[in-house]
Amino acid sequence: MVSIRKFSKEYFEKWNNFIDLSNNGTVFHRLDFLNYHKERFLDNENHLMWFKGDSIIAVMPMAIFELGGKKIAKSPYGGSYGGIITRGVLNYSTSNIIAQSLIQFLIDNQINELFITSPIKFLEIYECDTLIFSLLEQGFKFNNSDISSVVNLAHADLENKVFTSRARNMTRKAKNFKIDIKFKQPVVDFWNLMELTFNKHGTQPTHSFEEWKYLCDTFPHSFWNDIAYLNGRPVAGIGHIKINRWTDSSFYLCSDPEFSNTQALTLLISEVILKSKIEGFIWFDFGTSSMNMKARENIFRFKESFGAVGMFRHTIYWGKIDQNGKY
Numbered sequence: 001m002v003s004i005r006k007f008s009k010e011y012f013e014k015w016n017n018f019i020d021l022s023n024n025g026t027v028f029h030r031l032d033f034l035n036y037h038k039e040r041f042l043d044n045e046n047h048l049m050w051f052k053g054d055s056i057i058a059v060m061p062m063a064i065f066e067l068g069g070k071k072i073a074k075s076p077y078g079g080s081y082g083g084i085i086t087r088g089v090l091n092y093s094t095s096n097i098i099a100q101s102l103i104q105f106l107i108d109n110q111i112n113e114l115f116i117t118s119p120i121k122f123l124e125i126y127e128c129d130t131l132i133f134s135l136l137e138q139g140f141k142f143n144n145s146d147i148s149s150v151v152n153l154a155h156a157d158l159e160n161k162v163f164t165s166r167a168r169n170m171t172r173k174a175k176n177f178k179i180d181i182k183f184k185q186p187v188v189d190f191w192n193l194m195e196l197t198f199n200k201h202g203t204q205p206t207h208s209f210e211e212w213k214y215l216c217d218t219f220p221h222s223f224w225n226d227i228a229y230l231n232g233r234p235v236a237g238i239g240h241i242k243i244n245r246w247t248d249s250s251f252y253l254c255s256d257p258e259f260s261n262t263q264a265l266t267l268l269i270s271e272v273i274l275k276s277k278i279e280g281f282i283w284f285d286f287g288t289s290s291m292n293m294k295a296r297e298n299i300f301r302f303k304e305s306f307g308a309v310g311m312f313r314h315t316i317y318w319g320k321i322d323q324n325g326k327y
Helices: 009-020 031-037 092-108 130-137 158-162 165-176 187-201 209-218 257-262 264-278 297-304
Strands: 002-006 048-052 055-060 063-067 070-075 113-117 141-152 180-182 223-230 233-244 247-255 283-288 309-319
Touching: 002 092, 009 031, 009 055, 031 209, 048 092, 055 092, 092 130, 130 309, 141 297, 158 264, 165 264, 180 264, 187 209, 187 223, 187 233, 187 247, 187 257, 209 223, 223 264, 233 257, 233 264, 247 257, 247 264, 264 283
Parallel strands: 070 113, 247 283
Antiparallel strands: 002 048, 048 055, 063 070, 113 309, 141 283, 141 309, 180 223, 223 233, 233 247
């Protein structure tokens, strides 16, 4: 018998252990990671767990917000990925029970809408779409499909057979400037580059300095910064997130515009990808290259020069239909 329950604190360690041993869990699903938000989402969190008997078979981090007179549920709400995480692949019968119980929970709690962005397929050990199919069959719809650019590190010769001539030429140029690449560097050096980059574009990063420092200090094996230096000065940086045990990612790419001619960022990316392969990662995730299903062509071209290919990052949506047949 499969049942759905709200998360309670006594399951904190069991939840995290479940994520570590799951088929599709990521660092963004761990409760100790989500705790970096501190009080920000405390009143919104409504995590869900599914049990078969006394055993956990699935979990989903979720937060509920009051917006425009509606109760809107989101998974993720403070990370890149959310969605239902399972120990292994689910058969159709169990998938259908989970989908039905989720919708019944939403209805019982008068939740009007739910948005889910699940991990991309390459983040699964065993790929299976049966659960997504069951959710769609029960009334979910595709809401958005953006492209993440990822590099398969399994290629035998990344540098010469996967990186394009453009990337190799820019890398050689950077080496002529005697750029010094250093791994796992201080957050303060990295954040100086972040401020230069985001000020240039007139935007704000996802994290504050304090939040990013907290993550790097608390989870040093999952969050770190690699930096390219020129004569001791930071000129380009990558803020990493280890998404799961076989996937490294560049959550932040940043550089000092004053030194863009050195191609330091290109050299840094090249060295980081090669290092990730040596360290046993299978995938390197550059993050999204589109926004709201609109391509950012320059971003695509830059990432593709390192052999990145596009994979869908789907968001699905459920909405309660009113008496007029509208969501």
